[in-house]
Amino acid sequence: xxxxxxxxxxxxxxxxxxxxxxxxxxxxxxxxxxxxxxxxxxxxxxxxxxxxxxxxxxxxxxxxxxxxxxxxxxxxxxxxxxxxxxxxxxxxxxxxxxxxxxxxxxxxxxxxxxxxxxxxxxxxxxxxxxxxxxxxxxxxxxxxxxxxxxxxxxxxxxxxxxxxxxxxxxxxxxxxxxxxxxxxxxxxxxxxxxxxxxxxxxxxxxxxxxxxxxxxxxxxxxxxxxxxxxxxxxxxxxxxxxxxxxxxxxxxxxxxxxxxxxxxxxxxxxxxxxxxxxxxxxxxxxxxxxxxxxxxxxxxxxxxxxxxxxxxxxxxxxxxxxxxxxxxx
Amino acid sequence: xxxxxxxxxxxxxxxxxxxxxxxxxxxxxxxxxxxxxxxxxxxxxxxxxxxxxxxxxxxxxxxxxxxxxxxxxxxxxxxxxxxxxxxxxxxxxxxxxxxxxxxxxxxxxxxxxxxxxxxxxxxxxxxxxxxxxxxxxxxxxxxxxxxxxxxxxxxxxxxxxxxxxxxxxxxxxxxxxxxxxxxxxxxxxxxxxxxxxxxxxxxxxxxxxxxxxxxxxxxxxxxxxxxxxxxxxxxxxxxxxxxxxxxxxxxxxxxxxxxxxxxxxxxxxxxxxxxxxxxxxxxxxxxxxxxxxxxxxxxxxxxxxxxxxxxxxxxxxxxxxxxxxxxxxxxxxx
Numbered sequence: 001x002x003x004x005x006x007x008x009x010x011x012x013x014x015x016x017x018x019x020x021x022x023x024x025x026x027x028x029x030x031x032x033x034x035x036x037x038x039x040x041x042x043x044x045x046x047x048x049x050x051x052x053x054x055x056x057x058x059x060x061x062x063x064x065x066x067x068x069x070x071x072x073x074x075x076x077x078x079x080x081x082x083x084x085x086x087x088x089x090x091x092x093x094x095x096x097x098x099x100x101x102x103x104x105x106x107x108x109x110x111x112x113x114x115x116x117x118x119x120x121x122x123x124x125x126x127x128x129x130x131x132x133x134x135x136x137x138x139x140x141x142x143x144x145x146x147x148x149x150x151x152x153x154x155x156x157x158x159x160x161x162x163x164x165x166x167x168x169x170x171x172x173x174x175x176x177x178x179x180x181x182x183x184x185x186x187x188x189x190x191x192x193x194x195x196x197x198x199x200x201x202x203x204x205x206x207x208x209x210x211x212x213x214x215x216x217x218x219x220x221x222x223x224x225x226x227x228x229x230x231x232x233x234x235x236x237x238x239x240x241x242x243x244x245x246x247x248x249x250x251x252x253x254x255x256x257x258x259x260x261x262x263x264x265x266x267x268x269x270x271x272x273x274x275x276x277x278x279x280x281x282x283x284x285x286x287x288x289x290x291x292x293x294x295x296x297x298x299x300x301x302x303x304x305x306x307x308x309x310x311x312x313x314x315x316x317x318x319x320x321x322x323x324x325x326x327x328x329x
Numbered sequence: 330x331x332x333x334x335x336x337x338x339x340x341x342x343x344x345x346x347x348x349x350x351x352x353x354x355x356x357x358x359x360x361x362x363x364x365x366x367x368x369x370x371x372x373x374x375x376x377x378x379x380x381x382x383x384x385x386x387x388x389x390x391x392x393x394x395x396x397x398x399x400x401x402x403x404x405x406x407x408x409x410x411x412x413x414x415x416x417x418x419x420x421x422x423x424x425x426x427x428x429x430x431x432x433x434x435x436x437x438x439x440x441x442x443x444x445x446x447x448x449x450x451x452x453x454x455x456x457x458x459x460x461x462x463x464x465x466x467x468x469x470x471x472x473x474x475x476x477x478x479x480x481x482x483x484x485x486x487x488x489x490x491x492x493x494x495x496x497x498x499x500x501x502x503x504x505x506x507x508x509x510x511x512x513x514x515x516x517x518x519x520x521x522x523x524x525x526x527x528x529x530x531x532x533x534x535x536x537x538x539x540x541x542x543x544x545x546x547x548x549x550x551x552x553x554x555x556x557x558x559x560x561x562x563x564x565x566x567x568x569x570x571x572x573x574x575x576x577x578x579x580x581x582x583x584x585x586x587x588x589x590x591x592x593x594x595x596x597x598x599x600x601x602x603x604x605x606x607x608x609x610x611x612x613x614x615x616x617x618x619x620x621x622x623x624x625x626x627x628x629x630x631x632x633x634x635x636x637x638x639x640x641x642x643x644x645x646x647x648x649x650x651x652x653x654x655x656x657x658x659x660x661x662x663x
Contacts, residue, residue: 030379030380033382033462033463034462035380052377052379052380052381052382070466071465073465073466073467073474136442137440137442140442141440142486145487146440146441146488146491174440174441181482182482207474207478208478208481209477209478210434210437211437211481212436212438219534221442222444222532222535225489225538229535229539229541230541232542234545235545236546237545240550243552243553244553245556247553247556247557247560248556251559254560254567255563255564258564259570259571259574262572262574263574265578266574266575267578269575269579269581270578270581273585276582276585276586277585277588280593284593284597284600288603291607292596294614294615295596298614301622302618302621305622305625307627308627311629311631313631313632313634314633316619317615318616319634
């Protein structure tokens with residue numbers, strides 16, 4: 001191998017080593033979109049990069065720490081919190097936040113994990129502060145539409161539905177809320193934001209992902225719900241029975257009315273006919289009462305006496321010619 | 330190709346230009362290989378150059394700068410993505426299998442402070458790939474959190490019966506709006522296409538009571554129908570019977586009047602004749618009547634009125650016994 005060739009190889013290897021060394025020591029680094037970087041020199045902050053791109057640094061001296069610029073989220077712990085009326089509820093909050101000042105953030109936390117930890121505490125405390133100061137319905141509801149709806153429904157439908165509604169919805173007016181969930185969430189966020197600017201953080205929102213009764217309360221709420229449903233069921237049943245009784249009463253009423261009405265009508269008809277007949281008889285027979293009596297008696301004898309096994313005396317007028325031709329006895 | 334021995338290797342490395350060429354070719358191959366990327370029809374690709382957002386490109390085969398200078402992130406923008414809440418699909422296929430009752434998600438409070446389990450799904454599509462990539466870190470978790478919070482809020486504003494009934498579609502519409510508004514504020518770059526409420530049921534412990542109300546309404550209708558049945562089974566009958574009674578009375582009335590009229594007509598006819606010859610007619614009627622009487626089948630017994638102190642004897646076989654005194658007194662009365 002010639003000397004020049006050897007030289008070439010040595011220089012090639014040196015160049016390769018230099019290149020590797022150069023890139024390995026990292027004078028170039030990339031800040032990715034959605035991230036930001038804090039540059040520290042011997043532990044003190046020498047600069048930040050909040051715009052994505054390719055940057056230089058002094059190898060071995062400058063340290064680069066990157067943080068997300070993206071919106072981050074934190075889950076609060078499941079907390080048992082008493083409301084203003086001292087009911088224990090379990091609130092599961094979640095929060096969105098971002099690092100607004102990477103320098104402050106670096107000074108306060110260095111790593112994201114410790115920030116999560118601290119932030120979780122802050123969110124929990126804000127949640128607790130706000131919920132303890134408010135009634136349960138303020139946290140659960142956001143407006144008063146629930147009451148508008150109930151009254152609307154009672155007006156809308158027919159009588160029977162109205163009757164049921166009035167039975168079922170007694171004392172069912174929900175207490176009105178003045179602020180509501182949205183407002184309380186804003187309060188929580190504000191409360192948390194009082195504490196976090198010194199950490200270079202902004203809390204965007206804190207929202208309850210879920211609100212439920214604590215376990216020991218749940219069973220009694222179930223019981224209340226069951227009783228409430230039972231009450232409604234009973235109302236339906238009793239309404240049904242009432243309606244049935246109403247029908248039975250109506251039945252009895254109409255039955256009696258109809259049959260007595262029919263009796264009255266028929267007696268009237270008969271009476272009127274009897275009267276008419278009497279008048280007809282009287283009008284005719286008054287012309288000669290004596291003859292009428294005679295004629296009627298004859299008619300009567302004919303129809304009635306025939307049926308009797310009777311014995312007659314010849315003293316009857318009928319037999320007067322039996323003893324003499326001139327009818328003299 | 331010749332035999333590889335010490336000599337040939339030596340010869341190969343003694344030519345520097347060959348080595349340089351080989352290095353160049355290797356580097357070029359790597360460059361070409363990382364130079365192309367393809368974007369599917371359902372996707373868009375976001376390109377970053379040195380980590381910084383550069384451009385967004387549509388479907389097809391594209392060129393980029395090699396060695397990780399340009400990076401492409403393919404985002405499915407046409408695919409409708411689904412998140413399930415309160416249940417999850419265990420196995421997809423012709424017959425889906427679900428795991429229901431994930432109560433950690435589905436349990437919530439209603440406006441009248443009752444407990445209810447709501448299951449729902451949301452469907453969304455990524456509309457802004459750049460925003461989707463670079464604005465929010467835990468995207469799926471954020472979508473789920475916001476969605477749960479919105480549904481909780483809306484359910485929390487309504488009475489339990491309304492949530493289970495008529496407010497259902499209203500909640501779907503409003504939640505879609507609210508979620509979109511929230512995601513827009515966060516710059517998530519997605520659009521909620523649909524929110525669909527699935528099962529909305531009271532918690533296990535109280536379901537029976539809710540069922541019982543349904544039964545009670547059935548019972549109520551049954552009672553009412555029983556009442557109507559009894560009514561219907563009797564009243565039309567009673568009405569008919571009443572009509573019958575009245576008809577009979579009308580018949581009686583007509584009969585009575587007609588009889589009277591008939592009787593009177595006959596009397597009048599006889600009376601007219603009688604007026605014309607009173608004595609003879611009267612005699613005639615009397616005699617005719619007697620004639621009729623004595624020619625009857627019962628064969629009346631006669632006793633001579635002139636006979637004194639004779640005990641009239643009558644056979645008792647006729648069935649009816651007539652005492653002499655009554656018989657004679659009757660005869661005397663005639």
